[in-house]
Amino acid sequence: MLIAPDLEEDPRPREFVLSNVRSARLVSVSRFRWVTTDTPGDRPALFDAVVERAVGRGAYLGLEFLVVESRSVINRVPKPGVLPFEYTINAYRGCSHACTYCFARPSHDYLGLDIAEDFDTKIVVKINAPEVVRHETAPARWAGHPIAMGTNTDPYQPAEGKYKLTRGVIEVLIERRNPFSILTKSPLVLRDLDLLREATRVTDVTVDFSVGTLDTDAWSRSEPGTAHPRKRLDAVRRLNENGVPSGVLMAPVLPGISDRPGQIEAVVKEASEAGARFIAGTYLHLRGPLKHHYFRWIEAEYPHLTRYYRHEYGRRSYASAAMRKRLGGMIRRMVDVHGGPVRQRNSRNSDRTQPDSGGQLVLPL
Numbered sequence: 042m043l044i045a046p047d048l049e050e051d052p053r054p055r056e057f058v059l060s061n062v063r064s065a066r067l068v069s070v071s072r073f074r075w076v077t078t079d080t081p082g083d084r085p086a087l088f089d090a091v092v093e094r095a096v097g098r099g100a101y102l103g104l105e106f107l108v109v110e111s112r113s114v115i116n117r118v119p120k121p122g123v124l125p126f127e128y129t130i131n132a133y134r135g136c137s138h139a140c141t142y143c144f145a146r147p148s149h150d151y152l153g154l155d156i157a158e159d160f161d162t163k164i165v166v167k168i169n170a171p172e173v174v175r176h177e178t179a180p181a182r183w184a185g186h187p188i189a190m191g192t193n194t195d196p197y198q199p200a201e202g203k204y205k206l207t208r209g210v211i212e213v214l215i216e217r218r219n220p221f222s223i224l225t226k227s228p229l230v231l232r233d234l235d236l237l238r239e240a241t242r243v244t245d246v247t248v249d250f251s252v253g254t255l256d257t258d259a260w261s262r263s264e265p266g267t268a269h270p271r272k273r274l275d276a277v278r279r280l281n282e283n284g285v286p287s288g289v290l291m292a293p294v295l296p297g298i299s300d301r302p303g304q305i306e307a308v309v310k311e312a313s314e315a316g317a318r319f320i321a322g323t324y325l326h327l328r329g330p331l332k333h334h335y336f337r338w339i340e341a342e343y344p345h346l347t348r349y350y351r352h353e354y355g356r357r358s359y360a361s362a363a364m365r366k367r368l369g370g371m372i373r374r375m376v377d378v379h380g381g382p383v384r385q386r387n388s389r390n391s392d393r394t395q396p397d398s399g400g401q402l403v404l405p406l
């Protein structure tokens with residue numbers, strides 16, 4: 042999901058240092074770079090060991106959970122002030138929502154895993170995340186900064202159904218009365234509606250959904266592991282009805298695939314009908330190894346767009362200024378037609394949408 046990846050957390054974490062493996066079952070997974078601390082080569086190991094390697098069964102068939110203990114969980118973004126948040130929590134790494142455009146994919150490369158299938162199926166689980174967050178947010182050491190979840194992996198991806206780490210983190214943040222925001226593509230967040238309602242009584246909370254398109258064909262090809270976008274809009278409605286502020290980020294809009302006016306209008310209209318507190322969008326962002334990954338997907342799924350993408354993104358990471366301006370204009374016009382506030386949030390962290398030089402709304406996606 043989400044934000045400009047060069048501004049997101051450093052994907053070479055220091056935090057994956059296992060601190061308590063004495064009682065845990067140590068598992069040999071020798072191909073992973075982070076298994077041993079003395080791996081020869083030019084890149085240092087990131088982990089001492091994996092606490093447990095669990096093969097998914099039933100609803101989790103095809104997934105593998107690499108359970109680790111982290112020394113730290115709250116991450117400070119490298120360039121505070123540039124993004125609309127300064128601190129993030131990502132209790133997982135990798136995401137079985139498997140969005141082809143996911144900018145977090147290269148973070149798996151830093152773990153010695155591949156950015157394609159491994160990112161979709163080998164999910165790193167920071168099993169002690171709630172306890173570490175409790176420690177890190179102790180009043181003596183923490184000033185109550187707002188914390189964003191969903192900036193580098195989806196906090197309600199399927200793994201959350203099994204491990205409930207996001208729920209545990211929210212419980213801690215409620216105890217601390219610490220403001221937080223969540224960005225997700227999963228209606229699983231409704232499982233925690235009780236907690237989220239409680240959170241709104243003690244602090245500032247927003248739960249936003251990423252809905253890039255309502256076009257079933259574009260959705261199923263580009264986000265194969267996600268819930269149908271209409272289920273997400275149903276969740277937006279439920280959250281707002283229950284007093285949990287929820288908006289819609291139309292992101293990323295995929296050039297030539299989901300940016301036709303009728304497609305944009307459908308999202309604006311239905312998000313508005315769902316009571317979204319705001320709606321805004323941004324185009325695809327491609328950089329580093331993700332560009333190659335995405336281009337391969339285009340060649341396979343939309344071969345007629347191959348030349349177009351190489352022209353538009355070959356030398357750039359972002360869509361052109363003209364395209365961004367056009368998208369921003371379309372969204373504004375459609376918001377005018379269908380209603381729905383564009384910049385309304387009930388949050389201390391409220392002013393997250395800012396027009397960029399192209400007139401497009403720039404969002405933390």
Ligand code: SF4
Binds near residue numbers: 043139144
């Ligand atoms: S839901 Fe977000 S984090 Fe997960 S694969 Fe999709 S874009 Fe990436």
